[in-house]
């Protein structure tokens with residue numbers, strides 16, 4: 001119970017599903033370390049279990065500890081691995097061994113009549129703590145709003161944990177800022193305490209609640225080098241991550257490109273159609289924003305940009321409370 005995320009590999013040997021009995025038998029499912037370098041959920045769970053060691057849990061919990069090999073290396077995933085948050089039921093890669101494992105975990109939790117599901121992540125840019133949902137039903141909103149007033153509704157990418165569990169119970173993905181930040185661990189811990197104390201997900205409307213819908217995912221095409229220092233083919237705006245959850249005005253220069261390179265950015269909508277033309281325009285070796293948008297998960301971590309994406313683009317939606 002005091003293990004470090006980097007040493008879990010020696011203790012558990014592989015991804016593990018752990019069931020703990022509580023007074024209410026209908027379990028809360030919690031997954032963590034689907035990305036090996038996102039440790040906030042793991043350390044919050046450690047503290048949670050230490051707290052309930054004597055008194056006993058108010059509700060049963062089932063914990064899935066995901067990519068412990070990547071955790072050992074302190075990376076999101078190893079180069080030869082698939083992304084552990086893209087192979088849950090609903091994924092296009094359902095033939096993979098990892099997808100079979102996630103299917104099995106989901107089936108077990110369905111059989112256990114899972115009550116709610118929480119998947120805990122970190123990100124690398126400057127982002128507020130926010131909660132993501134894949135359905136906008138009231139119980140999903142309640143579970144999410146207990147964590148943050150900033151909510152993101154999304155339906156792609158497919159194969160994410162919260163998307164799979166949304167088919168069987170209220171489900172949420174928590175984005176808890178930078179991994180290793182004590183405040184993030186404390187926030188998740190308090191949230192888990194609050195959720196565990198609930199008998200049901202009662203209506204919990206907050207006046208300040210803001211819900212954003214992701215409309216596109218921005219990628220840098222594989223063939224181009226990129227960076228922030230003016231020495232690559234695509235040179236991104238250095239202060240780009242300051243724009244997370246802030247309106248980015250049309251006309252702003254996102255990047256400069258090497259002359260004659262014809263380099264460009266890609267944007268994919270919910271149906272995986274390339275819709276870059278709707279968002280970007282090109283002039284004088286610059287890539288500029290064509291319309292005002294609100295980005296999320298903008299990061300300056302080049303490995304994350306390559307393995308995942310540059311950012312998501314969102315628009316605000318309103319749902320009656």
Ligand SMILES: [Zn+2]
Pocket residue numbers: 034035038085121122
């Ligand atoms: Zn993650």
